[in-house]
Amino acid sequence: MRALADSLLELIRRTSAEIPDDVRRAILRSLEDEKKGTIAASALKIIERNIQLAKQKSQPICQDTGSILFYVDAPVGFDQIAFSEVARSAVTLATKKGFLRQNSVDSLTGKNDGTNVGPGAPAFHFHQRRSPDIQVRLVLKGGGCENVGAQYSLPCESLQANRDLDGCRRAILDAVLQAQGKGCGPGILGVCIGGDRATGYELSKTQFLRMLDDRNPHPDLDRLEQDVLKTANELGIGPMGFGGKTTLLGVKICAANRLPASFFVSVSYMCWAYRRQGCDLDAEGAISQWLY
Amino acid sequence: MIHLTPPFTEEKIRALKVGDEVEISGVLYTGRDAVHKYLYEGGALPQEVNLRDGILYHCGPVVMRDEQGGWKVTAAGPTTSIREEPYQWRIIRDFGLRGVIGKGGMEGKTLKACQEHGCVYFHAVGGAAQVLAECVRKVRNVHLLEKFGAPEAIWEFETERFPVVVTMDSHGVSMHDTIYQSSQKALASRL
Numbered sequence: 384m385r386a387l388a389d390s391l392l393e394l395i396r397r398t399s400a401e402i403p404d405d406v407r408r409a410i411l412r413s414l415e416d417e418k419k420g421t422i423a424a425s426a427l428k429i430i431e432r433n434i435q436l437a438k439q440k441s442q443p444i445c446q447d448t449g450s451i452l453f454y455v456d457a458p459v460g461f462d463q464i465a466f467s468e469v470a471r472s473a474v475t476l477a478t479k480k481g482f483l484r485q486n487s488v489d490s491l492t493g494k495n496d497g498t499n500v501g502p503g504a505p506a507f508h509f510h511q512r513r514s515p516d517i518q519v520r521l522v523l524k525g526g527g528c529e530n531v532g533a534q535y536s537l538p539c540e541s542l543q544a545n546r547d548l549d550g551c552r553r554a555i556l557d558a559v560l561q562a563q564g565k566g567c568g569p570g571i572l573g574v575c576i577g578g579d580r581a582t583g584y585e586l587s588k589t590q591f592l593r594m595l596d597d598r599n600p601h602p603d604l605d606r607l608e609q610d611v612l613k614t615a616n617e618l619g620i621g622p623m624g625f626g627g628k629t630t631l632l633g634v635k636i637c638a639a640n641r642l643p644a645s646f647f648v649s650v651s652y653m654c655w656a657y658r659r660q661g662c663d664l665d666a667e668g669a670i671s672q673w674l675y
Numbered sequence: 676m677i678h679l680t681p682p683f684t685e686e687k688i689r690a691l692k693v694g695d696e697v698e699i700s701g702v703l704y705t706g707r708d709a710v711h712k713y714l715y716e717g718g719a720l721p722q723e724v725n726l727r728d729g730i731l732y733h734c735g736p737v738v739m740r741d742e743q744g745g746w747k748v749t750a751a752g753p754t755t756s757i758r759e760e761p762y763q764w765r766i767i768r769d770f771g772l773r774g775v776i777g778k779g780g781m782e783g784k785t786l787k788a789c790q791e792h793g794c795v796y797f798h799a800v801g802g803a804a805q806v807l808a809e810c811v812r813k814v815r816n817v818h819l820l821e822k823f824g825a826p827e828a829i830w831e832f833e834t835e836r837f838p839v840v841v842t843m844d845s846h847g848v849s850m851h852d853t854i855y856q857s858s859q860k861a862l863a864s865r866l
Contacts, residue, residue: 393773393856422840425696428837429800434807445802446737446750481749484737485825495824527755527779527801553866560862563855565755565779567801569743614865623800624780625840626854 386419387668390472394670396482398660400445402434402675405595406571406632406657407470410434413569413622413629423627423634428620441482445567445656447525448483451505454511454520454592454661463509471500472646481628483523508585518669519662520674521590528654531566532587533558534580537646546646548607552577555607558650559615559631564624568655569604571595572611575649578639583649590635591653592661594675599636608634622655632657678836683728683773684860685793686690691841693848697797698836703732703776704816709827710819714770715762721818725828726764726770728795733759735779736823738814746814748832750775753778756796765846780842780851791844796843810837 402410414427437444450472455466474500477483485497487504497507535554537546542557544550555574562570573590575583600606612634621627632655641647661674679687681701691697704724706714737750756763756777763781766772767788774794775785778801789795799807815831822828827843842850 416679422694422696425840426800429803433800433803433806436809440749442808443737443750443804445799446752446804447802450803475795480736481739484735484750495826511760523801528823530755534725556866560855560858563780563851563858564801565757567778599863614862617865618861620858622748623840624851625842627849642784654802665814 384469384668387466387469387664388473390662390664390668392477394519394521394662395473395477395596395661396441398523399448399482400441401438401616401660402444402657402658405675407434407488409632410597410655412567413632417627417629421627422625423621423629427620427629437554441636443482443484444658445525445654446484447527448486449525449658450529451483451499452508452522452524453505453590454510454522454589456500456518458515458517459511461511461517463507467507470529474499474505478487517664519664520592520644520659520663520672522588523658524588524658525567528566528570528589528652531562532584532651533561534583534650535648537648551609551648554612554648555611555634555650556614558652559618559620562652563620564622566652567656568620568624569622569629569632569655571653571657572613572631572635573651574634574636576638577641578647578649579642579645580647580655583647584651586639587649587651588636590637591651591657591659593635595633595638601638601667604636604638608636683730685773687797688773688793690844691795691844692846693841693844693850695841697839697841699730699797699839700835700837701833703730703832703834703837705732705734705736705828705830705832706751707733707735708758709823711748711759711766711831712761714766718769721829724742724818724831726775728771729778730774731766731772732832733775736808736828736830746817747815747848748808748811751808751832752802752804753799754763755779756781760785762789767792767794776839778797786843786847789843790847793845795841795845797839798842799820799839807837810834
């Protein structure tokens with residue numbers, strides 16, 4: 384894996400500076416939908432120009448370069464410890480080069496040592512599989528959108544949300560209402576119905592690995608995704624909460640088994656600066672193909 | 676589009692209304708969590724910093740050294756403002772701020788201070804780090820860098836046509852309240 388360090392550095396640079404095409408297309412579509420001359424249209428124009436500038440200058444799309452989340456699919460026998468060590472060094476180097484902000488703080492002392500490496504940072508999610516290929520995906524998720532994520536425990540009387548799909552819909556739409564523009568909308572929701580508190584949130588974030596224009600293979604979840612997207616965009620919250628037609632760019636929902644006693648709906652919010660990228664690696668660790 | 680230039684007088688600020696799109700040219704001071712808590716608790720402002728009739732920007736920029744030993748801003752979008760809600764009113768009152776720039780909006784205490792002391796809340800486009808960094812023509816200085824670290828320090832930016840929207844004005848009106856209420860009503864009819 385001699386090429387791994389360079390590949391991960393490039394993956395971080397590209398994720399931080401370049402919005403994936405599916406997201407960019409969705410933003411351009413929403414710019415067409417907004418009425419000309421509105422504040423919403425101005426905001427989306429600034430967003431569009433920002434996307435171009437960041438790519439052109441190879442600089443962070445957003446200065447909050449976020450929580451660094453690696454998702455690695457690898458064959459049996461893959462050395463996870465060695466990978467993590469190389470990835471940590473790549474993160475520190477990417478920070479020195481300005482692809483990432485000095486963004487990781489010791490929660491007890493408040494110190495920021497400028498490396499972006501520490502307990503829990505960056506985060507690694509390894510998945511073993513039978514295929515010999517190695518795929519690395521990276522999500523950079525800023526704090527503004529992370530702060531508006533929400534977890535609901537059903538039934539929830541104040542929302543009249545019962546333990547059924549309508550209750551889930553009520554909970555998810557409440558999260559949209561509470562978030563307003565604070566998560567840097569137009570946003571993308573990743574949702575998990577079920578699980579425990581920790582796995583619920585974790586699985587909700589894996590939904591951000593899906594393509595924005597894909598469809599959920601499960602018909603009930605697909606219906607719920609389309610319904611929440613349409614309804615959220617009728618609320619008039621708009622880009623940045625300035626009012627307008629585009630409150631969300633996408634909704635992605637999965638389900639996990641739960642205990643009889645628990646029914647969680649975990650909602651993660653991703654800002655418009657939806658930084659996710661991924662690549663296939665060859666046996667040397669060189670990038671053989673980009674995934675988004 | 677309104678072009679706001681120094682001096683940022685009370686008269687110019689009082690003339691602004693919610694929904695106005697504004698471009699600001701002039702000096703902006705950054706300040707986020709550490710600075711707010713520090714000033715609120717009675718910490719001294721560095722002598723060279725004068726916030727009177729000034730504008731404070733909730734921002735933790737990415738700043739690099741350039742070849743000449745100066746500073747270059749490479750990313751400078753707004754950070755979430757609501758975290759400063761406990762502190763902002765006193766900083767507006769005691770330091771004479773005329774404007775606060777951030778994202779996500781603020782609440783009652785800040786809105787009241789804006790009304791009482793002649794200040795507005797400007798909303799910048801969150802995440803637009805590159806467009807906004809381009810509007811920073813020069814980094815004039817940095818203060819409290821050692822104490823708070825780069826994202827939390829007070830940076831002095833000279834800006835040109837920095838784009839914002841007035842979302843809380845000095846007349847007690849908040850776009851955030853209005854849109855929350857209308858969206859809540861719209862949602863209720865769709866449940």
